Amino acid sequence: MRIGIDLGGTNIAAGLVDENQNITVRGSVRTPRGADDVVREMEALARSLCEQAGLRLQDITSAGIGSPGSIDTVAGTVIYANNLGFENVPLAGALAEALGIPVRIGNDANVAALGEFHAGAGKAFDSMVLVTLGTGVGGGIILGGKIYDGFNGMGGEIGHMVVKKDGAPCTCGRKGCWEAYASATGLIRLTKAALEKHPDSLMASIAEEMGRVSGRTAFRAARQGDAAGEEVVAEYLTYLACGAANLINLFQPAVLCFGGGVSHEGPYLIERLLPLVEDELYPVGEKKTALRLAELGNNAGIIGAALL
Amino acid sequence: MRIGIDLGGTNIAAGLVDENQNITVRGSVRTPRGADDVVREMEALARSLCEQAGLRLQDITSAGIGSPGSIDTVAGTVIYANNLGFENVPLAGALAEALGIPVRIGNDANVAALGEFHAGAGKAFDSMVLVTLGTGVGGGIILGGKIYDGFNGMGGEIGHMVVKKDGAPCTCGRKGCWEAYASATGLIRLTKAALEKHPDSLMASIAEEMGRVSGRTAFRAARQGDAAGEEVVAEYLTYLACGAANLINLFQPAVLCFGGGVSHEGPYLIERLLPLVEDELYPVGEKKTALRLAELGNNAGIIGAALL
Numbered sequence: 001m002r003i004g005i006d007l008g009g010t011n012i013a014a015g016l017v018d019e020n021q022n023i024t025v026r027g028s029v030r031t032p033r034g035a036d037d038v039v040r041e042m043e044a045l046a047r048s049l050c051e052q053a054g055l056r057l058q059d060i061t062s063a064g065i066g067s068p069g070s071i072d073t074v075a076g077t078v079i080y081a082n083n084l085g086f087e088n089v090p091l092a093g094a095l096a097e098a099l100g101i102p103v104r105i106g107n108d109a110n111v112a113a114l115g116e117f118h119a120g121a122g123k124a125f126d127s128m129v130l131v132t133l134g135t136g137v138g139g140g141i142i143l144g145g146k147i148y149d150g151f152n153g154m155g156g157e158i159g160h161m162v163v164k165k166d167g168a169p170c171t172c173g174r175k176g177c178w179e180a181y182a183s184a185t186g187l188i189r190l191t192k193a194a195l196e197k198h199p200d201s202l203m204a205s206i207a208e209e210m211g212r213v214s215g216r217t218a219f220r221a222a223r224q225g226d227a228a229g230e231e232v233v234a235e236y237l238t239y240l241a242c243g244a245a246n247l248i249n250l251f252q253p254a255v256l257c258f259g260g261g262v263s264h265e266g267p268y269l270i271e272r273l274l275p276l277v278e279d280e281l282y283p284v285g286e287k288k289t290a291l292r293l294a295e296l297g298n299n300a301g302i303i304g305a306a307l308l
Numbered sequence: 309m310r311i312g313i314d315l316g317g318t319n320i321a322a323g324l325v326d327e328n329q330n331i332t333v334r335g336s337v338r339t340p341r342g343a344d345d346v347v348r349e350m351e352a353l354a355r356s357l358c359e360q361a362g363l364r365l366q367d368i369t370s371a372g373i374g375s376p377g378s379i380d381t382v383a384g385t386v387i388y389a390n391n392l393g394f395e396n397v398p399l400a401g402a403l404a405e406a407l408g409i410p411v412r413i414g415n416d417a418n419v420a421a422l423g424e425f426h427a428g429a430g431k432a433f434d435s436m437v438l439v440t441l442g443t444g445v446g447g448g449i450i451l452g453g454k455i456y457d458g459f460n461g462m463g464g465e466i467g468h469m470v471v472k473k474d475g476a477p478c479t480c481g482r483k484g485c486w487e488a489y490a491s492a493t494g495l496i497r498l499t500k501a502a503l504e505k506h507p508d509s510l511m512a513s514i515a516e517e518m519g520r521v522s523g524r525t526a527f528r529a530a531r532q533g534d535a536a537g538e539e540v541v542a543e544y545l546t547y548l549a550c551g552a553a554n555l556i557n558l559f560q561p562a563v564l565c566f567g568g569g570v571s572h573e574g575p576y577l578i579e580r581l582l583p584l585v586e587d588e589l590y591p592v593g594e595k596k597t598a599l600r601l602a603e604l605g606n607n608a609g610i611i612g613a614a615l616l
Contacts, residue, residue: 070593079593127459141558143456150560151435152595157557160590162550164473174553174588242470245482249465250449250558252458280482282468285378285387287460 001055003046003063004115004306006108006298007031007038009083013298014045016053017306021119023299025053035089043098062102064308065091066111066301073153076105104308108301110147110156113140115304116257120295125254129247130294131158133262136171137179137243141251159183163242181239184215184261187232191218194232201228219265233272241276248289249282259294266293309363311354311371312614314416314606315339315346317391321606322353324361325614329427331607333361343397351406370410372616373399374419374609381461384413412616416609418455418464421448423612424565428603433562437555438602439466441570444479445487445551449559467491471550489547492523492569495540499526502540509536527573541580549584556597557590567602574601
């Protein structure tokens with residue numbers, strides 16, 4: 001039995017993960033401010049999970065933490081995590097000391113990819129790139145069953161690949177990153193622009209009814225045959241396909257997997273995306289990268305952390 | 309001692325490569341038409357190299373072939389190579405039978421990267437992406453000392469990463485590929501456009517004197533302080549930097565290495581490229597990817613093939 005901890009800016013979620021990659025007990029707490037308090041809450045959560053399962057800490061093989069930000073996986077430190085206010089925090093060592101068991105740490109997006117690969121949509125494949133379509137575009141690259149993150153542990157920033165040079169500004173400082181177009185944020189930007197052009201569309205009524213414009217607004221309208229919604233979805237998908245085809249031409253992973261908010265559009269997303277991607281691929285013969293939806297949702301982070 | 313064969317559309321170059329990755333004997337012949345004749349010429353070349361070195365084929369550990377096109381490295385076949393007119397040619401098996409020694413085959417760009425990694429600019433590093441700036445943009449990815457080419461052997465098509473969606477048409481069918489801008493062909497296109505705008509520039513005189521526009525025209529003019537040349541070089545470098553930063557954000561290789569015709573601009577190229585790339589990188593702390601020029605030139609293909 002291992003402990004997996006998904007450290008987020010808002011909540012810390014954790015679970016006991018058995019050898020079949022099932023979460024047997026889970027819990028969560030609000031993320032406190034400050035590294036010391038974060039370690040204390042993670043420790044308390046881990047102890048409480050063990051208690052619920054009737055286990056002692058000695059029965060636990062190891063714990064893993066998925067953390068946002070830049071992580072030095074070898075040293076076990078968070079180099080920099082904006083939304084936790086962390087800079088050079090030796091998080092793994094501190095928790096290992098508190099619990100008396102080995103603790104490893106990884107970047108949350110990479111860790112979720114590891115979970116999804118071993119216990120979710122990647123199970124049947126030998127390599128995977130996970131694309132998480134949320135506020136940003138995150139993800140992780142799994143080669144040989146392990147996270148690929150480069151010589152310095154900072155690789156796999158798939159959202160920060162420019163697909164439209166001199167295009168929309170990205171939070172990273174570049175212009176035209178995939179993230180600026182293919183994230184839910186990018187989709188919302190496209191949706192808002194279309195709403196201004198088409199104030200009488202069905203999409204406009206849907207936005208009004210929902211009380212806000214979200215990543216679902218345009219998809220909902222498009223599924224109901226609204227031309228304005230369809231225009232947004234079609235344009236969004238060309239950007240999604242562009243970056244997806246880039247990743248395939250570079251990595252040729254056995255599976256390219258989509259998670260995060262936008263992936264909740266489900267099979268409709270993959271069915272529409274697939275022909276656009278195939279149209280852009282470098283010719284590769286018969287063995288083609290499969291496109292799949294992520295299966296584990298938020299559990300991927302807990303399971304992946306336990307697998308570190 | 310191993311044999312490395314660099315099979316090109318025009319010439320077949322081969323060499324005996326010793327355990328220190330030095331080419332001890334070399335030779336080349338024109339590439340004949342037809343797979344049978346190609347195998348016969350490769351066999352004759354290999355036998356002649358051995359003879360020159362006073363070795364018997366039994367003294368040779370193995371041979372390797374770097375071939376253009378799509379290669380099935382496991383089956384040892386060229387799936388498709390446009391400029392050889394090959395389709396499903398079991399090249400490795402045919403040469404192995406002719407020579408009576410094991411023969412492996414790989415894509416020429418990947419094989420050159422392998423050579424450059426083990427015997428050239430990559431020697432001091434633990435991972436590398438090689439970018440070859442020639443007629444196209446080719447290259448290879450070396451992770452863990454080996455070629456990374458995806459689950460189907462078709463990965464590493466770094467030139468066919470779109471950096472300017474809906475941009476200049478690429479030979480692969482996409483629009484806005486890095487290759488369409490960062491190749492010598494892309495540079496020549498930029499140069500020709502600038503020559504039309506600036507017919508009285510120093511660059512125009514240089515082009516006239518050289519008798520044609522090449523990938524060197526704009527660089528030569530820029531080095532002499534010509535504004536038109538500088539404009540072309542500056543724009544070209546923004547594209548080169550854009551794709552380079554993409555590769556670093558994705559792979560974080562220990563070294564990113566530039567070969568091919570445009571790399572003959574030498575240290576000037578790297579000095580001008582470096583600040584542009586650093587400006588675009590995702591923040592990574594102190595361990596940064598090094599930028600280097602390839603060192604082996606055409607020898608990379610022979611040495612890399614011998615290392616397969």
